Structures are given as C-alpha cells and as structure tokens.
Amino acid sequence: MITPNLLAKLDLFSSLPEADLTRLAAKAADIRLTPGAWLAREGERLGFLVVLKGRLTLRKQINGKELHIADVAAGDFFGEVNALLDLPAASSLCALTHCRVAAFDRQQLKELMESSTECGAFIRKVLQTRLEDGPRHAMELSKVRVQAFGPREDPYLNQILKFLKSNRIAYEWQDAPAGGDGSSAHTAPSLTIDGIPVAHPMSERVVAEAFGIPTTPQHRSYDLLIVGGGPAGLAAAVYGGSEGLRVLLVEQNAMGGQAVSSSRIENYLGFPSGISGEDLAERAVRQAQKFGSELVLTRRVTRLQLDPSGRYRISLDGDDHVTATSVLLTTGVSWRKLEADGVEELLGRGVSYGVAGIEPVNLSGKRVFLVGGGNSAGQAAIALANYAASVTLLVRGAKLEATMSQYLIEQLRRKSNVRIETESKLESVAAHGVLSAICTSHRGKPSRRRKADALYILIGADASTDWLPSNLDCNEDGFIRTGRDVTPRLFGDNGRAPFLLETSVPGIFCAGDVRHGSIKRVASAVGEGSMAISSIHQFLALQQEAAQVPVSITDGTQVTSHLNFSSN
Ligand SMILES: Cc1cc2nc3c(=O)[nH]c(=O)nc-3n(C[C@H](O)[C@H](O)[C@H](O)COP(=O)(O)OP(=O)(O)OC[C@H]3O[C@@H](n4cnc5c(N)ncnc54)[C@H](O)[C@@H]3O)c2cc1C
Numbered sequence: 001m002i003t004p005n006l007l008a009k010l011d012l013f014s015s016l017p018e019a020d021l022t023r024l025a026a027k028a029a030d031i032r033l034t035p036g037a038w039l040a041r042e043g044e045r046l047g048f049l050v051v052l053k054g055r056l057t058l059r060k061q062i063n064g065k066e067l068h069i070a071d072v073a074a075g076d077f078f079g080e081v082n083a084l085l086d087l088p089a090a091s092s093l094c095a096l097t098h099c100r101v102a103a104f105d106r107q108q109l110k111e112l113m114e115s116s117t118e119c120g121a122f123i124r125k126v127l128q129t130r131l132e133d134g135p136r137h138a139m140e141l142s143k144v145r146v147q148a149f150g151p152r153e154d155p156y157l158n159q160i161l162k163f164l165k166s167n168r169i170a171y172e173w174q175d176a177p178a179g180g181d182g183s184s185a186h187t188a189p190s191l192t193i194d195g196i197p198v199a200h201p202m203s204e205r206v207v208a209e210a211f212g213i214p215t216t217p218q219h220r221s222y223d224l225l226i227v228g229g230g231p232a233g234l235a236a237a238v239y240g241g242s243e244g245l246r247v248l249l250v251e252q253n254a255m256g257g258q259a260v261s262s263s264r265i266e267n268y269l270g271f272p273s274g275i276s277g278e279d280l281a282e283r284a285v286r287q288a289q290k291f292g293s294e295l296v297l298t299r300r301v302t303r304l305q306l307d308p309s310g311r312y313r314i315s316l317d318g319d320d321h322v323t324a325t326s327v328l329l330t331t332g333v334s335w336r337k338l339e340a341d342g343v344e345e346l347l348g349r350g351v352s353y354g355v356a357g358i359e360p361v362n363l364s365g366k367r368v369f370l371v372g373g374g375n376s377a378g379q380a381a382i383a384l385a386n387y388a389a390s391v392t393l394l395v396r397g398a399k400l401e402a403t404m405s406q407y408l409i410e411q412l413r414r415k416s417n418v419r420i421e422t423e424s425k426l427e428s429v430a431a432h433g434v435l436s437a438i439c440t441s442h443r444g445k446p447s448r449r450r451k452a453d454a455l456y457i458l459i460g461a462d463a464s465t466d467w468l469p470s471n472l473d474c475n476e477d478g479f480i481r482t483g484r485d486v487t488p489r490l491f492g493d494n495g496r497a498p499f500l501l502e503t504s505v506p507g508i509f510c511a512g513d514v515r516h517g518s519i520k521r522v523a524s525a526v527g528e529g530s531m532a533i534s535s536i537h538q539f540l541a542l543q544q545e546a547a548q549v550p551v552s553i554t555d556g557t558q559v560t561s562h563l564n565f566s567s568n
Contacts, residue, residue, distance in 0.1 A: 002028045002102050006052060010075050015118035024112065029103040033095035040093045041290065043283060045086075046079035048109040054099030060091040061286075071096070080127050083109050146171040150189025152362065153434040155348025156202075157189035162357030163204045166254030167297075168282055169211060204253070205298040205318075214296050217322050222248045222294075224536055225314050225324035227301045230257020231522045232512025233330035234284035235529030241291030243533060245540075248324070249293060250316060252300040254357075256281025257332050258461070258513070259522050261356040261376065263383040266407075268522050280522070304469055304508070310543070312507065325543055326536050329468070329480060329503070329510040330529060333461035333520075338371060341428035343457070350435025351455045355380045358456075360387045367451055368392070369438055371426050372458035373400055378408035380458060385415045388454075394424040394440060429455060463514045473504035479516040482509070496542075499535035501528060507539055 004021035007013045007028075013021060029047070033039060039056060040046055051074050058069040058078075069091055072078055082089055083106045104112070113120035146164065148171050150157040164171050171191075191198040191207065198210045208215050224240050226233045229251030240247040259265065259277035266274040288295060303315035304327060311323045335353035343351055352358065354376075360383060368388040370377050373395035385391045393412070400409055400420060412418050423443045430437040430449070438452045463478040473481040473490045481487070482501045490504040491497070501509050511528035513520050518528065 001025075002030050002052070007102070010050065010052070012050065012075070012077060012119065012122055016116055020115060024104070024108070027104065027108050031099075031101040031103055033099040033101070035095055035097055037095045038092060038290075039095060039099070039101060040079070040089050041286070042090065042092045043088045043286070046082040046089045047103040047105050048077065048083045049079045049093075050077045050102045050104070051075065052100040052102055054095060054097045056093045056095050056099060058091050058093055066092075077123075077126070080109065080123055081130060084127075145192075145194055147192045148173045148189070149175075149191070151175060153349045154189050158348045160189070160191060160202060160204065160207055161359075163207060163254055163298075165357045165359065166256065166260050166278070167208075167211070167213065168278060203298075208298045213298075214294070215298050216320065217248050217250075217296055217316075218294055219246070219248070220322055221311075222246045222322060222324040223540060224248070224326050224328060225250065225301075225312065225322065226328045226330060228252075228257065228330040228332055228512075228514075229255040229281075229295065229297070230330060230332045230512060230525060231259050231280070231284070232332070232525035232529035232532075233257070233328070234281065234288055235526040236328050236330065236511065236532055237288035237293040237295065238284065238291060239530045239533040240536070241288055241293035243537070245533070245536070247288075247293040248322060249288070249295045250299050250301050250314075251295070251297050252317075254281075254297060255285050255295065258354075258356075258376075261354045262379055262522075264379065265522055277522075302467060306505075325507065326539055327508045328529075328532050328536065329465075329508065329514060330512045330525070331464065332513045332525075334464050335457065336460045336462050338426065338457045338459055340426045342431065343426075343429055346429055346431055346435050346455075349431065349433070350453065351429060351457070353457050355384070355456050355458070360384055363388045363454060365389045366453035368454045368456070369394060369426075369452050370456045370458060372460070373397055373403040373422075374458065374460060375405055375408055377456075377458040378404045378412060380456060381418055382408065382411050382415065384456075385418050388417065390417050390419065391415075392419045392421060394426055395420060395422045396425060398423055426455075461513075465514065469505060469508075471505060472508065475516045479518075480510040480514055481516045485516055499538050501532045501535050502539065507543075509536055509539075 002025045004018065004025045007021050007025055031039065039049065042061060051072055053074050056072045058072055059066050060069055072093065078093065081087065113123055146169060148157060148161055161171065161173065191202060193210060199206055205215050223245040224247045226236050226247065226249040229249055233249055234255065237247055237249045254260065256277055260281055262277040264274035264276055265280065268275060285295060300317040301314055302317050305313045307313045307323065311325055312327050314322050314324060363384055364387045366388050368384050368391045370381050370391065371394045377393060381391050381393050397403060400422065412420065425441050427439045427441050427446065429435055435452055435455055437449050438455060439449045440447050465474055465478045465480060471490060473487050475481060480503055482503055483498055486498045486504045494506055501511055503510050509532045511532045512518060512525035515528065518524060
C-alpha cells in the first residue's frame with residue numbers, strides 16, 4: 001500500500017500538507033513490476049503515473065522497430081498529457097528493474113493540480129516542456145530514413161512500396177537518380193535504409209528482413225498454425241495466444257488481409273468514427289504479439305499433410321517445414337480477374353486489383369477509373385476523390401442500390417468529381433508504357449475511348465483453396481465447409497461430429513471469408529477467428545486424452561505417455 005511518507009519523499013509532492021498526502025496515498029493504485037513487464041503500451045489509455053522505485057524504458061514503434069526514447073526513473077512522472085486530454089499513449093513503458101509506480105486517474109490528477117499551487121505549477125511546467133519538445137523529438141525519431149529509387153510505374157518497385165505502406169513503414173520516393181547527361185539513369189529500382197542499400201535482388205522478404213520483421217518460424221512445432229493474417233487470423237492469434245496456446249500465424253503478404261484496402265471501416269463495433277484497415281491490423285498485430293503469438297510475414301503456406309504421429313506437417317514456400325497439432329485456415333479471398341484486353345499486361349503500370357497500399361496523394365489531379373459496384377468500390381471512390389481530378393465508377397448493373405450500401409451511395413453523390421456509369425463494361429486498356437486510355441461499352445454498344453491515368457478493379461473475390469488437401473470438403477466455388485455443413489461421409493467415422501468451424505478433416509478448422517456461408521465482413525471474420533479457438537481447445541483436449549494411452553508395462557505398472565503438444 002502506498003503511504004503518505006512514500007509520496008512525501010518525491011519532489012513532486014514535497015510541498016503537499018500531510019492531509020493532502022494522506023488523501024492522495026489512499027486513492028493511488030500501487031503497481032509493482034518485475035523487469036521486462038510493461039507498465040503501458042502505445043495506444044492504451046493512461047493514468048497519471050509516478051515512479052516510486054526502479055527504472056523504466058520509454059519505447060516507440062517506428063518503421064517496424066521498437067526504438068528506445070528515454071529512461072524514466074524514481075521521481076519521474078508520465079501520462080499527465082494523456083490523462084488530462086484523454087489521449088492514448090504515444091509510446092510504451094517497460095520496466096528495466098523491479099519497479100513500483102503510483103497511478104492516479106484523471107479526476108485525481110485534476111484535483112491535485114487545482115488544490116496545490118506548487119504541485120500544479122510543477123506538473124504544468126513539465127507538461128509544457130513535453131508539448132514543446134514533442135515536434136522536435138518527432139523529427140529526430142523519423143531520422144530512420146527509407147528512400148526508394150526508381151520509376152514510379154515500375155511494377156517491381158510498386159510491389160515493394162505497397163509492402164512498405166502495408167507495414168506502415170514511411171518512405172521517401174525519388175525517380176531513378178539522374179545520369180551524367182542529366183537524363184534519368186536506367187537502373188534497377190533500389191531501396192536504402194539510412195543510406196545503406198537493401199540487398200539485390202529485392203523481394204518483399206528481403207525488405208522485411210532488412211527491417212527486422214520476422215519471416216522464419218522460431219520453433220519446429222506448434223499447438224496451432226494459422227494460415228492467413230487477415231482479421232480472422234489475427235483475432236485467432238490474439239485469442240489463441242491469450243489462452244496459452246503456442247501459436248504460429250503465417251501470412252504471405254502484409255498483415256491485415258483485405259481489410260487494409262479499406263481506408264475507413266465504419267461498421268466495426270467500438271469505432272464510431274470508423275477506423276482504417278491499416279490501423280486495425282496494426283493494433284491487432286501488437287495485441288497478438290503481446291500474448292506471445294508468433295507472426296511471420298512474406299511466407300506462403302503451400303502444403304498441409306498429416307504425419308504418422310497424427311500431427312500436421314506444414315510446408316512454407318522457401319522449403320521450411322513446421323508441425324502443428326491443429327490448423328486454422330483463414331485465407332480469405334482474392335480478387336476476381338477481369339477479362340478485358342490489355343489488363344494483365346498493364347498490372348502495376350496504372351492498372352491494379354484492389355487499392356491496398358496505394359498512395360492516394362500520387363493521384364492528385366489524375367483521371368481515375370474504378371470497375372465495380374460493391375461496397376469496396378464505393379469506399380475506394382470516396383477515398384480517391386479527395387485527390388483525383390475525377391473518379392469514374394464503371395458499374396455493370398443497372399442500379400447501384402442492388403450492390404452497394406445506401407450510406408456509401410449517399411456519400412458518393414455528395415462528391416462533385418465522382419461520376420457513376422451504370423450498365424457499363426470495360427472493354428480494353430491502352431498504354432504508352434503506362435496506362436493512357438480505356439475503352440468501355442454502354443448497354444453492349446461501344447462508347448468513346450477516354451484518357452485514363454489509373455484503373456482499379458474491384459469486382460469481387462474468390463476463394464483460392466485448390467492447394468489444400470483433396471479430402472477437404474469445399475462447395476462448388478471453393479469455399480470450405482465447416483461444422484454441420486460438412487458432408488458426413490467425408491468427415492468419416494471419428495466417433496463424433498465436426499466441432500463448430502471444424503472442416504471435414506479433423507483438426508483443420510476454418511474461419512472468415514474463405515468459409516462457406518460466412519458473412520464477408522470484418523466483424524464476422526474477427527468473431528469467427530475468436531470462436532474457432534474454443535473449438536480448437538476441444539479438439540486439443542481430445543488429442544491429449546487419446547495420447548494418454550498405456551505404452552509399456554514395467555514390473556506390473558502401466559506407464560502413460562503424454563503427448564507434448566508444443567515440444568521443439
Ligand atoms: C476494399 C475493401 C473494403 C472493405 N470494407 C469493409 C468494411 O468497411 N466493413 C467490413 O465489415 N468489411 C469490409 N470489407 C470486407 C473485409 O475486409 C473482409 O470481410 C475481411 O477482411 C475478411 O477477413 P479474413 O481474415 O477472412 O480474410 P482476408 O482479409 O482476405 O485475409 C486473408 C489473408 O490470408 C492470406 N493468405 C491467403 N492464402 C495464404 C497462404 N497460402 N499462406 C499465407 N497467407 C495466405 C492473404 O494474403 C490475406 O492476407 C472490405 C473489403 C475490401 C476488399
């Protein structure tokens with residue numbers, strides 16, 4: 001318990017009379033930390049924290065790395081700006097030694113500042129210095145300088161920039177450095193971090209490794225392997241980790257899945273003003289890591305096989321293998337291909353599927369076309385219209401209302417530079433190196449050719465499940481059946497029915513958009529990913545029971561073997 005004497009020893013409280021100290025001590029939370037424990041995490045709501053004993057480190061995530069900002073020691077305080085302005089923490093605090101911290105809520109802090117002139121002045125002085133130093137500090141921190149060189153329309157460079165953006169790594173882009181004669185030198189795109197070039201040939205994996213982003217599993221064996229880092233997979237990583245499972249999540253691109261294409265998700269509970277898909281993914285990653293789940297990026301799961309011990313052997317591209325007792329498939333969906341002349345050749349050169357990772361600012365003053373009439377196309381049009389000179393939505397159907405939510409249609413109609421063309425079809429695209437024009441038809445009749453700077457295709461998505469075991473029960477479109485939808489004959493004689501979200505193969509579960517009958521929303525993917533963990537626990541319990549079988553008899557005693565689910 002915190003005593004008035006303990007508080008009186010600190011400069012901050014030294015001027016307070018005995019009665020105030022007693023009142024304050026009675027209301028303080030007494031937080032004790034062992035080395036390595038977190039007092040606060042970036043993004044959390046904070047109280048007013050006064051360090052009584054020990055030393056902590058103030059850290060901040062920058063460009064995928066956690067950087068040390070300062071040490072905080074006995075007598076220092078923290079969180080007054082956040083508590084007074086009700087702002088989330090901009091950095092994290094981790095104990096370096098055994099620490100003791102007194103925490104006060106916003107009301108207690110305000111009472112303290114109002115009741116004691118000296119104390120109030122002390123806190124205000126520190127607060128003012130921090131607010132003044134903040135911008136300077138921010139400039140210093142962003143000194144980790146990532147520079148990309150090469151023509152913007154280079155598909156290879158675009159892919160790398162998309163990866164950086166999806167991982168929230170800030171970069172500066174420059175066209176290829178000029179040659180001796182002043183012309184743009186024709187060199188391969190490159191990337192430097194603080195002036196040091198990233199090794200060639202550059203790939204998303206090479207870039208990830210240069211930033212210290214994990215790309216290789218740390219262990220050989222897991223309780224649960226999650227395939228896909230969209231909302232469903234990330235939710236499962238959070239719940240699985242928090243419930244003590246050894247979890248590995250493998251994602252082939254960047255975390256967040258389709259959701260990172262969304263500039264503002266407005267229908268996700270708890271975010272009344274909406275949240276961008278990138279923000280949601282970043283928070284989920286930190287949450288999953290906090291609970292000990294391991295996340296690797298830029299790796300594709302290519303094969304699942306049952307090994308003789310009853311565990312799954314999982315192959316990753318690049319010839320790595322791990323084993324897991326259970327598997328959760330959260331592979332979502334990928335964009336449906338559009339049949340129009342020239343589209344495939346111009347991918348990455350003005351034509352893209354989806355809008356993930358694009359920099360809208362690069363579209364300033366440009367003529368942008370979007371193909372699609374669903375909510376994704378609507379959201380993208382609204383976001384891009386803030387930059388582009390014009391955004392034209394090419395919609396196959398006669399009425400947008402049939403495919404798009406009313407709130408988005410209303411927002412689109414309020415944008416003066418957005419044009420909606422129904423009963424329209426993209427016929428072909430033309431280029432001078434990069435996209436320069438498109439040809440469309442209206443009600444089957446060819447219409448005029450138009451100049452175009454960028455074309456985004458958002459026409460729905462399909463499940464890519466053809467790489468999965470052939471006995472996995474999928475519907476005619478490749479979406480995976482689970483639970484009661486599984487064809488009984490395919491689940492076989494396992495002495496039980498499939499658990500909720502379990503597929504036709506015992507121990508393989510499925511959640512999110514790739515699941516047959518799923519709702520195709522962020523909230524439902526998150527809900528399913530979380531629920532799957534409960535079914536996985538039931539399955540693991542069965543496995544454990546089955547493993548506790550007598551394996552040998554020595555001098556009349558039965559010896560029981562315990563399957564260790566997560567041994568290395
Ligand atoms: C532009 C856009 C805007 C949207 N806006 C909203 C919105 O406002 N509100 C809303 O509720 N929903 C919205 N959605 C839908 C929502 O994003 C999806 O329903 C949700 O992302 C589905 O989550 P998921 O985890 O099931 O799959 P996904 O998000 O598709 O994630 C699957 C992940 O698995 C990875 N993967 C696939 N195969 C492998 C493999 N073999 N190995 C490793 N990784 C693999 C993929 O790379 C991907 O990252 C939007 C979708 C789009 C495209």
